[in-house]
Amino acid sequence: MRAMTLVRTAPIEEHPLALQDLPVPSPGSGELLVKISTCGVCRSNLHMIEGDWLAAGFPAKLPIMPGHEICGRVAKIGSNVDGFQLDERVGIQPLWTSCLRCEFCLTAREHLCLSKEITGETVDGGYAEYIVAKAAHAYHVPDAIPDVEAAPLFCPGITAYHAVRKAELVPGQRVALFGMGGVGHMVIQFARLAGADVITVARGKRHRELAEKLGSVSTVDPSAGDAVRQLQRDGGLDAAIVFAPSNDALRQALAAIKRGGVVVNGAATEPGPLAFAEEKRLAGTVIGNRQEMREVLQIAAAGKVEVVAETFTLAQAEEALLRLKRGEIEARAVLVIA
Ligand SMILES: [Zn+2]
Ligand SMILES: [Zn+2]
Structure with missing residues (x-):
């Protein structure tokens, strides 16, 4: 099979990926072999490829195929698998497997499992013609969703949905989104479905235009003046969701929300000081x-x-990763593999 394999971590301009011809893997007990049709290109792929996450232990092996938002068709079924048929469409998300026994797995928080494996980071991912998936962590893809649109649901879709749920929005509330892109464009839509008004903070003009097209009530360009003051107009913010990989964005979000509000953070690391008497809450999301x-x-x-x-x-x-790095991808790049 053909695969785009990460052979060494390096800036994307230095071509760290190689197109290789490799043997098709075999599914073991409880596993499926999936012939990949589409795989999304995620900013976290770029971080891993460029070596930003070496200290955190990713990639856990080299060479490795990156890619963790995958749609394909069942090509082979391993032993001890129920509920899947040959040729049916399935998807795979970043959570390649989890132990199914720990306190997190037993309380519907398997994405926090300490023994989990991450698609394309600890095991081979979707930049390839085939992948082995765990049947317990594979999903049936409904017929109504085309392959190109299905793949991004498995990372931006689930990530945005979980973050919006963490924001505990109710109809009529106002939420700011920091960071427009693959995840952000889904956050806007799920927050609207929850009944909230969304204000999108994004530097790129194309990103702000897409945000408005998807239903953001207004947009803020943080490079054009005091973003916090702009966000506090019109009655203030009940919540903010941060997917901009920027500590400034996280601090602006915490400053801009009303007392008692919540910031859901999926990208930045340093929130700065937090005044406890304002009862603001900060929640991580992954x-x-x-x-x-x-x-x-x-x-x-x-x-x-x-x-x-x-x-x-x-x-x-x-090329897709380079354009993502340069901020030239409006929402999501998807590799069409078959
Ligand atoms: Zn992703
Ligand atoms: Zn577990």
Whole structure:
């Protein structure tokens, strides 16, 4: 099979990926072999490829195939698998597997499992023609969702949905989104479905235009003056969701929300001082659990959210990553592999 393999971590301009011809893997007990049709290109792929996460232990092996938002068809079924048929469409999210026994797995928080494996970071991912998936962590893809739109549901979709749930929005509330892109464009739509008004903070003009097209009530350019003051107009903010990989954005979000509000953070690391008497809350967020993944697929199949994607071939993976790095991808780049 053809695969775009990460052979060494390096800036994407230095071509760290190689197009290789490799043997097709075999599914073991409880596993499926999936022939990949589409795989999304995530900013976290770029971080891992460029070596930003070496200290955290990712990639856990080299060479490795990156890619963790995957749609494909069942090509082989391993032993001890129920509920899947040959040729049916399935998807795989970043949570490649979890132990199913620990306190997190037993309380529908398997994405926090300490023994989890991450697709494309600890095991081979979707920049390839085939992947082995765990049947317990594979999902049926409804017919109504085309392959190109399905792939991004498995990372931006689930990540946005879980973050919006963490914000505990109720109809009529106002929420700011920091960071427009793959996840951000889904956050806007899920927050609107929760009944909230969304104000999007983004530097790029194309990103702000897409935010408004997807239903953001207004947008703020943080490079054009005091973003916090702009956000505090019109009655203030009940919540903010941060997917901009920027500590400034996280601090602006905490400053801009009303007393008692919540900031859901999926990208930045240093929130700065927090005045306890204002009762502001800060919640981390990372992907989501398997039940939430199924809910995302149902919502998308009902046509209630739209995935915006630009397509590339497998061999163009580096070009897609380079354009993502330069801020030139409006929402999501997707590799069309078969
Ligand atoms: Zn991702
Ligand atoms: Zn576990």
